[in-house]
Amino acid sequence: MWIYFVLAAALLPVYWFRDRYAYWQKRGVPHLPGRFPFGNLQNLNSQHLSALAKRQYEQLKSPGRKLGGIFFFINPVAMALELDFVRDVLIKDFQYFHDRGLYYNEKDDPLTAHLLSLEGAKWKYLRSKLTPTFTSGKMKMMFPTVTAVAERFQQSLGAEAGKMQEIEIKDFLARYTTDVIGTCAFGLECNSLQDPQAKFRVMGRKAFPQGLLTLLKIFFGLMFRDVARWFGMRVLNKDVSDFFMGAVRDTIEYRETNNVRRNDFMDLLIELKNGDPSQEDQSDRLTFNQTAAQAFLFFAAGFETSSTVMTFCLFELANNQTLQDKARQNVIDVLKKHGSMTYEAVHDMKYLENCIHESLRKYPPIVNVFRNVTKPYKVADTDIVLDKRCQVMIPVHAIHHDPAYYPDPERFDPDRFEPEQTALRHPMTFIPFGDGPRSCIGLRFGMMQARIGMAHLLLKFRFRLGARVSVPLEIDPSSLVLSPKGGMWLNVEKI
Numbered sequence: 001m002w003i004y005f006v007l008a009a010a011l012l013p014v015y016w017f018r019d020r021y022a023y024w025q026k027r028g029v030p031h032l033p034g035r036f037p038f039g040n041l042q043n044l045n046s047q048h049l050s051a052l053a054k055r056q057y058e059q060l061k062s063p064g065r066k067l068g069g070i071f072f073f074i075n076p077v078a079m080a081l082e083l084d085f086v087r088d089v090l091i092k093d094f095q096y097f098h099d100r101g102l103y104y105n106e107k108d109d110p111l112t113a114h115l116l117s118l119e120g121a122k123w124k125y126l127r128s129k130l131t132p133t134f135t136s137g138k139m140k141m142m143f144p145t146v147t148a149v150a151e152r153f154q155q156s157l158g159a160e161a162g163k164m165q166e167i168e169i170k171d172f173l174a175r176y177t178t179d180v181i182g183t184c185a186f187g188l189e190c191n192s193l194q195d196p197q198a199k200f201r202v203m204g205r206k207a208f209p210q211g212l213l214t215l216l217k218i219f220f221g222l223m224f225r226d227v228a229r230w231f232g233m234r235v236l237n238k239d240v241s242d243f244f245m246g247a248v249r250d251t252i253e254y255r256e257t258n259n260v261r262r263n264d265f266m267d268l269l270i271e272l273k274n275g276d277p278s279q280e281d282q283s284d285r286l287t288f289n290q291t292a293a294q295a296f297l298f299f300a301a302g303f304e305t306s307s308t309v310m311t312f313c314l315f316e317l318a319n320n321q322t323l324q325d326k327a328r329q330n331v332i333d334v335l336k337k338h339g340s341m342t343y344e345a346v347h348d349m350k351y352l353e354n355c356i357h358e359s360l361r362k363y364p365p366i367v368n369v370f371r372n373v374t375k376p377y378k379v380a381d382t383d384i385v386l387d388k389r390c391q392v393m394i395p396v397h398a399i400h401h402d403p404a405y406y407p408d409p410e411r412f413d414p415d416r417f418e419p420e421q422t423a424l425r426h427p428m429t430f431i432p433f434g435d436g437p438r439s440c441i442g443l444r445f446g447m448m449q450a451r452i453g454m455a456h457l458l459l460k461f462r463f464r465l466g467a468r469v470s471v472p473l474e475i476d477p478s479s480l481v482l483s484p485k486g487g488m489w490l491n492v493e494k495i
């Protein structure tokens, strides 16, 4: 008798998993067969997620097909294959897709409850409150602060270039963006340019998901968030969390006791924390933990993405001296026209901007963008209905490498971003910052930081590929943000 129980107990999960993996088939959606336990997330220890998604995109793409089905572990994910569908998800039908479905745990891991992961009304409220921090007016106010860091950056690279044959430029650039965002978000001189072991740099490095275990944890939280929350699963290291909590607490205390205002990100967050004293209802105020989470996010989202863009841009310019000369000449010409490195001058460097955009195309730091389906959604011009259980994935990197939109996609060609060429493409062919109401809030800041950094570098230095760099580049499979394997070793020569 009990043998039947054992048999049933053994077969039930098997049956259940098979049923899960039949999800797309039952709905008549073209899909890739999922396999227990990883679904279609295979070989992530040896290949980057971008390479995997690109192959799956190529396998699924077919004329007129809007989406294809894949599985992350045992959960269905709809991969967008067509640009109008991408636009519907990100912009037109946003009300179905306002959440990202990331794992966060406000109770055990309070720094993860930030704008990137918050959902529904909470997200909407914060987004509208934080948006005024990122206007071009605010960028202009922060411009001198960023330029001052860039000048220090120029000097320390100059000192280093005299001493060393080859320089690992990725770490150098991350120190620049760490100092920029540390100054603008925390009002601190992080000083990681002078001291590579500065605490902010060390903690910033540790804050970023590295290694297979952390990636698996993130995906686990993504797929089984209630279970993960129940277990109190944290994704941030405790020392990282304690350090940033402490830094935010010190900054707020200092500013409140000394009545200091600096017109930066932190000032706005303090305003949101204290609320509007004239209002009766104070329920909208941020708690200290929520304030700290936003500051932490600005830091985490601000330095790695921007330094990555600059790293890849320098790599491509080092790989093609003709393009590098052209970019440098653009900086020199514009500086001559404007007289000095002003906000307007930096925005007038159109060829430099094309180079940065082409880097963002070829190497989007965030390789896929996700949306959670929050109510049943009928896909336009099809019979497919996406239900609440599933997520939509926009394969940014794969779209950026689709030869239908970018002929010879592996070629680095800044002229692709000449206005007349851009006008010929669907707007959704270039989405390194996502798009729609939930796109990157820091786009202006990230671009400003990259422009200023690149202009200062090209003006004073010539870059050549170091002996350790392989062409084409190898991508580090263990890093969530797109990143070259083994760093970026360049020959840096003063001009």
Ligand code: HEM
Binding pocket: 115, 116, 117, 127, 297, 298, 299, 301, 302, 303, 305, 306, 309, 364, 365, 366, 369, 370, 431, 432, 433, 434, 435, 436, 437, 438, 439, 440, 441, 442, 443, 445, 446, 447
């Ligand atoms: C070149 C640099 C950057 C790149 C490539 C980048 C990319 C992205 C992407 C792809 C998203 C998701 C968009 C979507 O789902 O549609 C995002 C969201 C976000 N980014 Fe950035 N980012 C950059 C710089 C920054 C900076 C400098 C900051 C802040 C100072 C920042 C703050 C954020 C925030 C807060 C979100 C979440 C927005 C929301 O959910 O409402 N990013 N970013």
Ligand SMILES: *[C@@H]1O[C@H](CO)[C@@H](O)[C@H](O)[C@H]1NC(C)=O
Binding pocket: 099, 100, 101, 102, 222, 223, 225, 372, 373, 374, 388, 389, 391
């Ligand atoms: C998506 O959102 C729904 C409802 O808002 C939520 O119940 C579900 O857990 C979310 N799913 C994922 C994978 O984030």
Ligand SMILES: *[C@@H]1O[C@H](CO)[C@@H](O)[C@H](O)[C@H]1NC(C)=O
Binding pocket: 107, 108, 109, 110, 287, 289
């Ligand atoms: C804030 O976070 C800390 C550290 O995780 C936690 O001990 C505390 O209970 C949180 N406070 C509130 C009000 O949630």
Ligand SMILES: *[C@@H]1O[C@H](CO)[C@@H](O)[C@H](O)[C@H]1NC(C)=O
Binding pocket: 319, 320, 322, 323, 412, 413, 414
């Ligand atoms: C450099 O880029 C230009 C423009 O895209 C191209 O014509 C040229 O062949 C490239 N040179 C090398 C050495 O790759």
